[in-house]
Amino acid sequence: MKYPEFRALEDRNGGSKADDLLTASITAFCCVARPAKSDAQQLEDLAVPLLPLTSPRVRRHAAAVLSELPHAPRRLVMALAEDDVDISAPILLRSPVLKTADLVDIIRRKGLGHARAIARRATTDPLMLDALHSFNDPALERTLAFQPPLEVETVAAPESEHLRETRQALRELMLSSDIGQSEDQVLADRLIDAALLDQTTTFHKEFAEALNLGPDNTSRIIGHGLNAELTIAFASLGLSAEATHLILTGLFGLVHKDLHSLRLFVQSYRQIDQEKARITVSRWKLQENSQALREKLREMAKDVENTARKVS
The missing domain is CATH 1.25.10 (Leucine-rich Repeat Variant)
Structure with missing residues (x-):
């Protein structure tokens, strides 16, 4: 999908x-x-x-x-x-x-x-x-x-009004209607803390346990930025758009440069069907298990071949 x-x-x-x-x-x-x-x-x-x-x-x-x-x-x-x-x-x-x-x-x-x-x-x-x-x-x-002289040298420029307004607008947009909608707020808090505190190993572990995926699949899904598989994974866990945005910010920095792109993200995320997202994650697990089984069979075949060579 x-x-x-x-x-x-x-x-x-x-x-x-x-x-x-x-x-x-x-x-x-x-x-x-x-x-x-x-x-x-x-x-x-x-x-x-x-x-x-x-x-x-x-x-x-x-x-x-x-x-x-x-x-x-x-x-x-x-x-x-x-x-x-x-x-x-x-x-x-x-x-x-x-x-x-x-x-x-x-x-x-x-x-x-x-x-x-x-x-x-x-x-x-x-x-x-x-x-x-x-x-x-x-x-x-x-x-x-035309430049008026300074009486004292400026040491530090104050935070710009535009930056304050933008930051406040981001907060209000994310807090408007999503708070408390996560099915597992404890899980959401753990993932948010791990991402915002730059605990990469901890986040990978928490994410893998939540989805019951192996390390290779986990690393591939997290990748290096916002991607469809990562947002589908968050949706399958029942995370709200607010929680997902905070996690993405902790992992990759601010992934939305302005309010327009943030609105697009929130609207798109809310349209993901959670049940379909879970089915997609289940498909990833099945593919992972199939790959593990194939590798195990190859290892067994090599062991049999090596044993036969030693006997002969």
Whole structure:
């Protein structure tokens, strides 16, 4: 049985896997109210190598989202700041991660385009102003003339209103009508805790026990992102859309970039017939048992063959 809605979500916008992975990881990081240093390090280790493989559209989105976060990973911010100016402009203009020395170095290495973007930051730092004035560029000078001086240097940018509204809307959408609908809330809580606490081994074990599947099948179904088999498995367990979304977020980061894609997921998930989902899982178990039986028969045949050779 196929579910086109989930396939559409899996292959959203026709983007590359690198695009999807970078977008999901950055969006998930931005939705953490107080990320730990380990969260920033994990994002940095994942995202920086991905940047050369991603499209300008996705890098532009990453720069815009990270530009307002004081806790954004420094190496990732620096890499985006040195990208083409049409991508790096939000970072150059707003990021509190970039200090004066960083900006001056970028101005000197990247040239006029980046300098014009940086000039829109209100600053009284003489080192920065000297670097900007050195271009003798009329457009840059006009920008500096209209920038009001800062009395104190901004240390940290507050959370954006748009980010707060989006996060609240996500919560309200997921909490609107699904709470308490899981047939086994204890199981749902265990799976959610294992996924959100990044306990991969624990989650695989809980998931395998709940479905009575072997480790190979479990790893294949969980895979590396949202897929039809995984959502069918959750539906067969009676998990609500809320619980399923939380588990997917814990496993793969925020898999839905906006409210529209989240609504599609919720609507599609609720349309899955639980009994049909259970039949599908039973088919997986049957295939797994058949494969195990074939392997056992092959082993027995080899043993018989080896015994015959020894006798002869």
